[in-house]
Amino acid sequence: MRDELLRRFEDFGARTALFDRGTAVTYAELLKRIGETRQLLALHGVKPRETVVVHGDYSLDSVAALFALFLDRNVVVPVVTLTDTTLDTLVEHCRPGHLIRTTGAGTEVEDLAGVAEDPTDGADAVHGRLGDPDAAGLVLLSSGSTGAPKVILHSLDVLVGEKLEKRPRRRENALNILMVLMFDHIGGINSLLSTLLVGGTAVLPRHRTPDEICALIERHRILVLPTSPTYLNLIMVGDYHRTHDLSSLRLITYGTEPMSEELLLRVRKTFPGVRLLQTFGTSETGIATTTSESSTSTYFKISDAGVEYRIVDGELQLRSRTQFLGYLNYDDDSLTEDRWFRTGDLVEEAADGYLRIKGRAKEVINVGGEKLLPLELESVLMGSPLVEDCVVYGRPNAITGQSVCVDIKPTGELTRAALRKHVTEFLAGRVEPFKVPSKINVVDTIAMSDRMKKLRSRPGADEE
Amino acid sequence: MTERIQGVVVAALEEINLTREEKIPTDQVLDLCLYGDSGVFESMYLVAFLSLVEENIEDEFGTEVSLTSEKAVSRRVSPFSSVRRLIGFIEEELELVGVRG
Incomplete structure (x- = not known):
């Protein structure tokens, strides 16, 4: 090899x-x-x-x-x-x-x-x-x-x-691809290997701002843009598709977070003639090749010889050739006894076998494709002397899919502005920037369910 | 009401300026472009700024408005293209829930 x-x-x-x-x-x-x-x-x-x-x-x-x-x-x-x-x-x-x-x-x-x-x-x-x-x-x-x-x-x-099973492409057919997905994400590694092992060109961005991405597409006449709904949204809201020539694009793939029908319609209108393809993958099972029902549909089929899927109680389960070997620090509780990976994604299956992602079975917050679990951020925040208790939850956001919100019961009297300043400073360097809550509420009590679980559902939190 | 909303937006810009090296000018604030080719914010900072404005609106008017709704992002002329348009959008949203200046 x-x-x-x-x-x-x-x-x-x-x-x-x-x-x-x-x-x-x-x-x-x-x-x-x-x-x-x-x-x-x-x-x-x-x-x-x-x-x-x-x-x-x-x-x-x-x-x-x-x-x-x-x-x-x-x-x-x-x-x-x-x-x-x-x-x-x-x-x-x-x-x-x-x-x-x-x-x-x-x-x-x-x-x-x-x-x-x-x-x-x-x-x-x-x-x-x-x-x-x-x-x-x-x-x-x-x-x-x-x-x-x-x-x-x-x-x-x-x-x-x-990737080596795919034959190298001839020079005139080689694709160039913009590496929008990250170097430490399964999607990024997958794009890099699929490009380089068959002789394509990977264009590496520096800052991944929508502005830079569009400038690179224009400059390098990019054919393939693997991206996420959030990026597409940011490009369109900022009108960057009008200030740059993006006519070279032939294929836009999107994944890492759910795509709403409204957004897909806007993408379709903004990029007529570009094929839109939903990808599906997890850090645990790798990226699966999919077929979208059409460029205007959020329904897709997993059409990958290396990936099997099944739906159990509404949850999508996968078993793939590129499946992970295990967690080094967690129990393999997301694997079933027969080694299927529980994705945590709730899907519905149409009569013709096409799937659509409805939401998450777990409490994952997805900010533009970057994911966090509420418990994770709560445990960091509890380390602050000014936080007596807190609850982290996601709220719908039409730009980034969801945004991170936190209700905090402070240890003393604190204004919202003072608490926000403290939280921002406290989290800097402790967590990645996308995990810093964009909204902070000061509360007197943290609501608990009857099983002493923090209640994370908020009005509007499930409207997706 | 327009002035009250403008006050809220400017306060948010000033708060953001506290932590920025390159200050956002607030003198010709109505024509300030927030996002896009000559915008003062990069994408993720825009989201943070909008959340801050949402919080300040809630404190000032006692009601929540969403500035990152499908409605806001799908406008042909983006409400983020200038502070004037953002204020206009907030005003419309407040009127919808019955808040009047």
Whole structure:
């Protein structure tokens, strides 16, 4: 598999693999950088099978690090925003030996031996769970209920292997794709692998503002835009589709959060002639190929030979070839006894087999495709001396799907403005920016249900 | 009522300015473009700003209005294109729920 990947990159040679900060990088240059990164890793004593954190967003450096670690059979943990909580969780459950920073100029390797006790033993334990001594691993993080993210282990060999089954595209048919989805998300990794392993070009954005995204589409004549409903909304509300020439677009895929019928209608009107395709995926099962009923329909079919689905009590369950191997820090309670993954998505099935997502079975708040569990943020907020009790919930928001709200019972007399200032400062650096509540209410009591569960439903919270 | 709403919007801008290095000018505030090609906010900051205005409206008028409704985002001329249009939108929404200046 590794030989096949290297042979393909060599064959693609002078084709453009990446546009990083406006500079074209050929496959030959990418290969060279991968080789240099492997030498650098060896120089720092990074051993095969060790777990290595890669901190940074898409760049030539981070992409080269990903492939270098794949070739060296390491367990890779890509992380775009590295908070203290995240690093603590990784140190505890993955025992990473090294941290690669690609956030500045060039690639820096840090030894984590002093931080993680016995890094090599621990790393071997993680690698051991891959079940194949010659495989590489991939660790992704997703929102967990205790405040610490869920640590999800995948076989990177399985993910790469699946993409290598597709034949390389001829130069004239190669696609260029804009990497709107994140480097540490399953959708982002999936887009990157599906593009590079068949000889396409990945255009790497820097800030992901709708303005920059549209400018890049115009400049690089982008054909494929994998995105989310929120991004499409932000482009249209800001009129960026009028200030930039987006006529090169042939396919827009959207996923990571539910698409409303109203929004889909506006997208259809704004981008006539562009095919719209809903994707479906989870960090645990990978991205499934889907067929949308039509470009004006939110109904879709899972049409992927590698993915089986079934509906149990209204909830969609999946079993896929690219399924994760387990959580490193949580019980596998989202897996049924027969190893089906419970997505938590409530779906309805039309007579012709098409599916539509109705909502979530769990209390996940989805802010523009970024997900958090209320308990997670509540447990962080309870760490503040000014918060006696609190309840976090989502409210509908036509721009980002949902927004994060919190009712707080403060420990003393505090105005809403003062409390908001405190919460914003308290959460800075403790959680990712999208988790900071956009709305804060000061309350006298926190409502509890008769089973002592916090009541998180609010007027309007279920209108989606 | 327009002035009261304007006061609420300006107060929100001033609060945001406290934490911004690059201050948003509030002198020609009615023509200030909030979002879009010459807008002062990037997307996620726009959402935070709108929430703040919603909170301030609730405090000032005792009623909630949504500035991120399907109605707001699907207008042909966006209510976020200028402060004047945002004020107009808020005024319409308040009148709908029976609040009059």
